[in-house]
Amino acid sequence: MKNITLWQRLRQVSISTSLRCAFLMGALLTLIVSSVSLYSWHEQSSQIRYSLDEYFPRIHSAFLIEGNLNLVVDQLNEFLQAPNTTVRLQLRTQIIQHLDTIERLSRGLSSRERQQLTVILRDSRSLLSELDRALYNMFLLREKVSELSARIDWLHDDFTTELNSLVQDFTWQQGTLLDQIASRQGDTAQYLKRSREVQNEQQQVYTLARIENQIVDDLRDRLNELKSRRDDDTQVETHLRYFENLKKTADENIRMLDDWPGTITLRQTIDELLDMGIVKNKMPDTMREYVAAQKALEDASRTREATLGRFRTLLEAQLGSTHQQMQMFNQRMEQIVRVSGGLILVATALALLLAWVFNHYFIRSRLVKRFTLLNQAVVQIGLGGTETTIPVYGNDELGRIAGLLRHTLGQLNVQKQQLEQEITDRKVIEADLRATQDELIQTAKLAVVGQTMTTLAHEINQPLNALSMYLFTARRAIEQTQKEQASMMLGKAEGVISRIDAIIRSLRQFTRRAELETSLHAVDLAQMFSAAWELLAMRHRSLQATLVLPQGTATVSGDEVRTQQVLVNVLANALDVCGQGAVITVNWQMQGKTLNVFIGDNGPGWPEALLPSLLKPFTTSKEVGLGIGLSICVSLMEQMKGELRLASTMTRNACVVLQFRLTDVEDAK
Numbered sequence: 001m002k003n004i005t006l007w008q009r010l011r012q013v014s015i016s017t018s019l020r021c022a023f024l025m026g027a028l029l030t031l032i033v034s035s036v037s038l039y040s041w042h043e044q045s046s047q048i049r050y051s052l053d054e055y056f057p058r059i060h061s062a063f064l065i066e067g068n069l070n071l072v073v074d075q076l077n078e079f080l081q082a083p084n085t086t087v088r089l090q091l092r093t094q095i096i097q098h099l100d101t102i103e104r105l106s107r108g109l110s111s112r113e114r115q116q117l118t119v120i121l122r123d124s125r126s127l128l129s130e131l132d133r134a135l136y137n138m139f140l141l142r143e144k145v146s147e148l149s150a151r152i153d154w155l156h157d158d159f160t161t162e163l164n165s166l167v168q169d170f171t172w173q174q175g176t177l178l179d180q181i182a183s184r185q186g187d188t189a190q191y192l193k194r195s196r197e198v199q200n201e202q203q204q205v206y207t208l209a210r211i212e213n214q215i216v217d218d219l220r221d222r223l224n225e226l227k228s229r230r231d232d233d234t235q236v237e238t239h240l241r242y243f244e245n246l247k248k249t250a251d252e253n254i255r256m257l258d259d260w261p262g263t264i265t266l267r268q269t270i271d272e273l274l275d276m277g278i279v280k281n282k283m284p285d286t287m288r289e290y291v292a293a294q295k296a297l298e299d300a301s302r303t304r305e306a307t308l309g310r311f312r313t314l315l316e317a318q319l320g321s322t323h324q325q326m327q328m329f330n331q332r333m334e335q336i337v338r339v340s341g342g343l344i345l346v347a348t349a350l351a352l353l354l355a356w357v358f359n360h361y362f363i364r365s366r367l368v369k370r371f372t373l374l375n376q377a378v379v380q381i382g383l384g385g386t387e388t389t390i391p392v393y394g395n396d397e398l399g400r401i402a403g404l405l406r407h408t409l410g411q412l413n414v415q416k417q418q419l420e421q422e423i424t425d426r427k428v429i430e431a432d433l434r435a436t437q438d439e440l441i442q443t444a445k446l447a448v449v450g451q452t453m454t455t456l457a458h459e460i461n462q463p464l465n466a467l468s469m470y471l472f473t474a475r476r477a478i479e480q481t482q483k484e485q486a487s488m489m490l491g492k493a494e495g496v497i498s499r500i501d502a503i504i505r506s507l508r509q510f511t512r513r514a515e516l517e518t519s520l521h522a523v524d525l526a527q528m529f530s531a532a533w534e535l536l537a538m539r540h541r542s543l544q545a546t547l548v549l550p551q552g553t554a555t556v557s558g559d560e561v562r563t564q565q566v567l568v569n570v571l572a573n574a575l576d577v578c579g580q581g582a583v584i585t586v587n588w589q590m591q592g593k594t595l596n597v598f599i600g601d602n603g604p605g606w607p608e609a610l611l612p613s614l615l616k617p618f619t620t621s622k623e624v625g626l627g628i629g630l631s632i633c634v635s636l637m638e639q640m641k642g643e644l645r646l647a648s649t650m651t652r653n654a655c656v657v658l659q660f661r662l663t664d665v666e667d668a669k
Contacts, residue, residue: 022354029351033344040340043333064105065117068098072124073308076131085139092132099124113314120310127303134297141290148283149223151276156216159269163209166266167202208266215246215273219283226290247274374402381409520640522663523558525597529586532567539575545582547571554588556595556660558640566636566644569629570599570656577654578603590662594642597658600649 075095082088099121106117276282380388388409471493477486526549533540533547540547574584578601588597630644637644643659 025354026351029347029354033347036340036343036347040336043336065102068102068105072098072102076304082135085136088132088135088139092128095128096125099128113317116314120307120314123310124307127300127307131297131300131304134293134300137289137293138297141286141293144286145223145226145290148276148286149220152216152219152223152273155269155273155276156212159209159212159266162265162269163205166205205266208270211246212266212270212273215270215277218246219273219277222277222283222287226287374405377405381412520557520559520661522555523560523563525554525556525563525588525595525660526552528560528563528567532564532571535564535568536571536575539572540582543575543578543580543582545575545578545584548583548585550587554595554597555663557663558642558660562636562640566633566658569633570658573629574599574601574603574654577601593662595660595662597660598647598655599658600655601653602651603654605648605652605654606646 072095075091075098078091082091103118103121106114106121277284377388471489474486474489474493477483477489529547529549539545571584575582578584581602583602585600586597587600588595590596634644637658641661643657645657645659647655647657649655
C-alpha cells in the first residue's frame with residue numbers, strides 16, 4: 001500500500017519538477033565525471049608541462065650538445081692533421097665556437113650537470129691550447145727536420161759532383177801514364193810507380209765514398225724514423241754511438257788522404273755530415289726535441305680521449321636521469337588513468353541506468369504518448385482542420401497547454417470567419433477599383449480622341465472632297481464612254497476610301513477597351529510607335545514635330561492595346577511640353593531578358609517641384625488635365641510585367657524609360 005501511494009505521488013509530480021530532478025541527477029553525475037576528468041587533465045597537464053618545459057628541452061639540448069661534440073671531435077681530428085698553420089688556426093677558432101655553443105646550450109640542463117659541463121669545457125679549452133702548442137712545436141721541428149734533410153741532400157750532391165770530378169781526373173791520369181808507358185818515353189818504372197799511386201788514391205776515394213753513402217743513408221733513415229714516429233730516447237743514444245764509431249773509421253781513411261790535396265773537398269763534406277749527426281745542437285737535439293714533442297702530442301691526445309669520454313658520460317647520465325624521471329611520470333599517469341577511467345565507467349553506467357528508468361517509467365508513459373496525441377491534433381489544425389478535438393487532459397503542463405490550445409482554436413475559428421468575410425469584401429472592392437481604373441483609362445483615351453476630333457474631321461473632310469471629285473469625274477467619263485479614265489478615277493476613289501478607313505480603324509483600335517485577362521504575346525515596338533504617331537498625326541503635323549526611331553525592329557512581350565495606350569500617352573505629353581518644333585528621340589537597349597526603351601524630347605525637362613509625385617494620380621503641370629496619364633501608364637506596364645521610370649538626358653531634357661520583357665516561349669504561348 002505504501003508503494004502504491006509513493007507511485008501515485010510520483011505520478012502527481014509536475015513535468016517541470018520531474019525534469020528538474022532528472023537534470024540535477026545528470027548534473028551530479030556530470031560533476032563527478034568532470035571532477036575526475038579535471039583531476040586527470042591536471043595530471044596530464046603537469047606531465048605535458050614537464051615534457052615541454054624540462055624533458056624535451058633537456059633532450060633537445062643534449063642532442064644539440066652531442067651534435068656539437070661530434071663536430072668538435074671531427075674538427076679535432078682535422079686539427080691534428082692540419083697541413084699548415086693557417087688551417088690549424090681556422091680549425092681552432094671553429095672548435096672554440098663549438099665549445100661556446102655547447103656552453104650556451106648547457107643552460108637547458110640542470111644546475112649540477114651545468115657545473116660539471118663547465119669544468120669539462122674549461123679542461124677542453126686548456127687541452128686545446130696544449131694541443132695547439134704541441135702541434136706548433138711539431139710544425140717547427142718538422143721544418144727543422146726538412147731543413148736537415150735538405151742540407152744532407154745538398155751535401156750529398158756536392159760530394160757526388162766532386163767525386164765524379166776526381167774519378168774523371170783519375171781516369172785521365174791513368175790514361176796518360178798508360179800512353180807514356182806504351183810509347184816507352186822516360187823511365188817505365190817511374191811511370192808504374194806513379195800509376196800505382198793513382199790507383200791507391202782512387203781506392204781510398206772509393207772507400208771514402210762508401211763511408212759517405214753510409215753516413216747519408218743512416219742520417220736519412222734516422223730522419224725517416226722521426227717522421228714515422230718510430231724513434232725514442234734510446235734510439236737517439238744508439239745513433240750517437242754509431243756515428244762516433246763511424247767517425248773513427250772515417251777519420252782513419254781521411255788521414256790516409258792527407259797526402260792528396262785534391263780530396264780535401266770530399267773530406268770536408270764528410271766532416272760536415274758527421275758533425276751534423278754528432279754535434280749536440282744539430283741532429284741529436286732535433287731528434288730529442290722531436291721525440292719530446294711526439295710524446296707531448298700523444299699525451300694531449302690521450303687527455304683528449306679522456307675529456308671526450310667525460311663529455312659522453314655526462315650526456316648519457318643526463319639522458320638516463322631525464323628518461324627515468326619521465327618513466328616515473330608515465331607510471332603515475334597510467335595509475336591515475338586507470339582509477340579515473342574506472343570512476344568514469346561507474347558514473348556512466350549509473351547515468352545510463354537512471355536514463356533508462358527515467359525514459360521507461362516517465363517519458364514513455366507520461367510524455368511521449370500525450371505529446372504524440374497533442375502533435376497529431378496540431379498537425380490536423382495545421383492542415384486546416386479547425387474542428388479537430390484535442391484529447392489531452394490533466395493538471396500538468398501538457399494539460400494546461402492543451403487547454404490553451406483549445407481556447408486558441410476557438411478564437412481561430414472566430415477570426416477565420418471574420419477573415420473570410422473581409423476577403424469577400426476586399427474582392428468586391430478590388431473589382432470596383434479595376435472597373436474604376438478601366439473607366440479612367442477609357443476616359444483618358446476619349447480625352448485624347450476629343451482633343452483631336454476637330455483636326456480629325458478636317459483630315460477626313462479633305463479625302464471626302466477628293467472622293468466627291470473623283471466620283472464626279474468617273475461619272476462624266478462613263479457618260480463619255482471613257483472606260484480607262486473612269487477606271488482610274490474609281491481606283492483613286494478607292495485609295496481615298498482606304499485612307500479614311502485606316503484613320504477610323506486606328507481610332508477605333510485606340511478607343512477599344514483592354515481585356516484584363518488578355519494573355520501577353522509578341523508585339524513589334526517599331527510598328528506600335530508608328531501606329532501611335534499616326535494616331536497623333538493631327539497634333540504633331542501642326543507642331544511640325546519629328547519622331548526619330550532607331551534602325552531595325554524590336555519584339556517584346558505585351559499586347560497591342562496596352563502598349564499603344566502607353567506610347568500615345570507618353571508621346572502626347574512630349575508634344576504638349578515641347579510645343580512647336582518638337583523632336584522626340586527613341587532608343588532601345590537589351591539588358592539580360594529585358595528591353596529598355598528610352599523616349600527623350602527637347603523640352604524643358606521635368607518640373608523639380610513635382611518630381612516626387614509625378615507618377616502618382618492627379619499630379620500634373622498642365623493648366624488643363626486630370627494628371628492620371630503617367631499613373632495609368634505605370635499600371636499598364638505592370639500589367640504587361642514591365643516598368644516605367646522617369647529620367648533625364650545629358651542635356652537635362654525629360655526622358656521616359658519603359659522596360660519590357662523580351663519574348664520567350666512562355667510568352668509566345
